[in-house]
Amino acid sequence: MANKDGHRRFGSIRKRESGRYQVRYLGPDGLMRSAPETFARKADAQRYLSLVEAQMIRGEWGDPAQGKVQLRDYAETWITERPGLRPRTVELYSWLLKRYIAPHLGSAELGSLNTQMIRSWRAKLLAEGVSPTMTAKAYRLLRAILTTAVDEDKLLPSNPCRVKGAGGEHAPERPVLTVAQVFTLADRIGVRPIGNIHKRGQGYRLRYRSPGGTMQAHPDLFDSRADAARALWELLNQGRADGERDTRFRALVLLAAFASLRWGEVTALRRCDLDLTNRTVRVRAAFAERSNGQMILGPPKSRAGLRTVSIPAAILADLAEHLAEHTQPDPKALVFPESRAARCGGAASTGSAAGRTWLSAWDCPACTFTTSDTPETPSPRTWASRCATSWRAWATTMSEPR
DSSP states (O other): OOOOTTSOSSSEEEEOTTSOEEEEEEOTTSOEEEOSSOBSSHHHHHHHHHHHHHHHHHTOOOOTTGGGSBHHHHHHHHHHHOTTOOHHHHHHHHHHIIIIIHHHHTTSBGGGOOHHHHHHHHHHHHHTTOOHHHHHHHHHHHHHHHHHHHHTSOOOSSOSOOOTTTTOOOOOOOOOOOHHHHHHHHHHTTEEEOEEEEEETTEEEEEEEOTTSOEEEOSSOBSSHHHHHHHHHHHHHTTSSOEEEOGGGHHHHHHHHHTTOOHHHHHTOBGGGEETTTTEEEEOOEEEEOTTSOEEEEOOSSGGGOEEEEOOGGGHHHHHHHHHHHSOSSTTSBSSBOSSSOTTTTBOOTTSHIIIIISOOOOBTTTTBOOOOOTTSOOHHHHHHHHOOSSHHHHHHHOOOO
C-alpha cells in the first residue's frame, strides 16, 4: 500500500481518545480490516502490522473474523464434506469428535487455538485414562481438520497441532500364526459343544452329550451360566462331550489367511472371482458394516485393494469342496453367504450369525488361544485379539472404537 512520505508503507495506526492505538490494514481481498484489539504502545501496533504483512507475503494470512467459528461446528462440516471417506471412517471420525475433541475444545474458536492448548488437551485425555492409541487417533483427526482450515480455507495462519510424536501409535508387534496353526484354526471354526444349561434354585445345572450319544448331567452346580458354559467347553476339549461343526467357514479362514484378505473383501467375493484353475482370487469389492449393523457394499479400502492374488495349492481342494457344498452355481453368487438373515445380498456379518455362531469361544491348545467369552455370547472382538492372526482383516474390522 502506497503512503505519504514519513508514513507507513503497509497499514495505518491511529491513536484513539483512550490513548490506545488502533491498527487498520487492507487485506488481500481488497477489504479494509481492523486488528481484533487495540494496543497500549505504538511499537506493539507496528509489530502487529509487520507480522500481518509477513503473513500475506508468505501466503499464510487468514481472516481473523472467519477464525471465530467454533471448532465443533467446523469439524462437523469437515467430516460431512470430506471427499472419499468410507461409511465406517465417517462413523469413526464422528465418534472421535463427539467423545474426545468436542467436550474439551468444541466451543473454542479456531482463531484462539494454539499449540499449548492442544498439548494440554492431549495430556488431559491420557490423564483421564484414554488409551495412547485412541488419543493418537483423536489427535490425528484434529490435525487433519486444522490442516484444511490452514491450507484450503485460509482460516488460520498455521496449524497449532505441532506436538511432536502425538500422532504416532506404538502398538506391540502381533504374533503370527504358523501354517499348521492356521489349519488347526480352520478345523476348530464352527465347532460347538452339545449340551444345555438350566437354572436350578441358586445355581445352574449342566447337561451334555457324551461321545456315546447319551445325555449326562454334570455333577456340579455352577454359580453362574458363564461358569457352566466354560465347563461345557472344557468337556469338549477333553473329549468327554460331543460337539457339532458348521463347515461353512473353514474355507473362509484358509482363504483369508493365505491370500491376506480383509474381512470385508473375503465376504464380498463372488463365485466368478475365484479361478481355481489358475489359482487366483480377484478382489473387486468389499463389505463394510456400520455401527447399526447395516452392511454396505463398496470398493476395497484403497485403490491398491483392487488386485488379483495367488491361491496356495494346499487349499484348492478345500475351496473346491466349499463351492460345491455351500455356494450357489450362479457366477454372481457370494462365495461365503450367510444362511441366516441374508442382509445386503447375503453377506456374512461380524455381528450376525457369522459372529455369534461360528466365532465361538474356544480353547485350542495347539494354537495357545483362549477366550473368556461364553458359547452363548461369543465376542468377535475377543476372538480376534486372542487369535492375533497375520492378516489384518480380523483386527481392523472387529476392533470397534466404542
